[in-house]
Amino acid sequence: MSAFEKYEAMVLSCIDPRFQDLVHKENAKKGLTNKYSAFTIAGASIGVVAPTFKKWHQTFWENLDISVQLHNIKKVIVINHRDCGGAVAAYGQEKFANKEAETETHKSALIEFKKQLKIKHPELEAELYLMDLDGSVISFN
Numbered sequence: 092m093s094a095f096e097k098y099e100a101m102v103l104s105c106i107d108p109r110f111q112d113l114v115h116k117e118n119a120k121k122g123l124t125n126k127y128s129a130f131t132i133a134g135a136s137i138g139v140v141a142p143t144f145k146k147w148h149q150t151f152w153e154n155l156d157i158s159v160q161l162h163n164i165k166k167v168i169v170i171n172h173r174d175c176g177g178a179v180a181a182y183g184q185e186k187f188a189n190k191e192a193e194t195e196t197h198k199s200a201l202i203e204f205k206k207q208l209k210i211k212h213p214e215l216e217a218e219l220y221l222m223d224l225d226g227s228v229i230s231f232n
């Protein structure tokens with residue numbers, strides 16, 4: 092057994108300070124404490140797929156390659172969040188005019204992320220979530 096077989100996932104989440112502890116708690120609930128590698132970037136999946144942040148995309152995918160090699164991960168857990176400044180910077184305020192629009196915008200970016208992941212790493216599963224300010228999550232799996 093490799094030293095890294097116990098690692099299970101990469102968690103992709105946003106840089107927003109309000110969500111660091113909430114994301115950690117959500118992963119702890121899944122039994123993932125000390126079992127995931129973290130990649131934190133403005134907008135979470137939006138930082139990886141939005142044209143506004145084009146310069147960041149390759150960095151994420153190369154970092155994921157390394158995580159696969161080093162940590163034997165099986166999946167990428169993506170946690171976007173509501174009231175995200177990075178998301179607004181990428182797509183404009185009108186895409187977040189109300190809660191339904193916000194949900195749809197995040198859902199599109201999460202599904203686009205999953206699509207790109209399937210091309211680059213078909214062996215990896217994706218779990219897609221949108222987290223609220225109280226830590227509750229909705230799933231797009």
Ligand SMILES: [Zn+2]
Pocket residue numbers: 105106107133134135172174175176177178
């Ligand atoms: Zn954010």
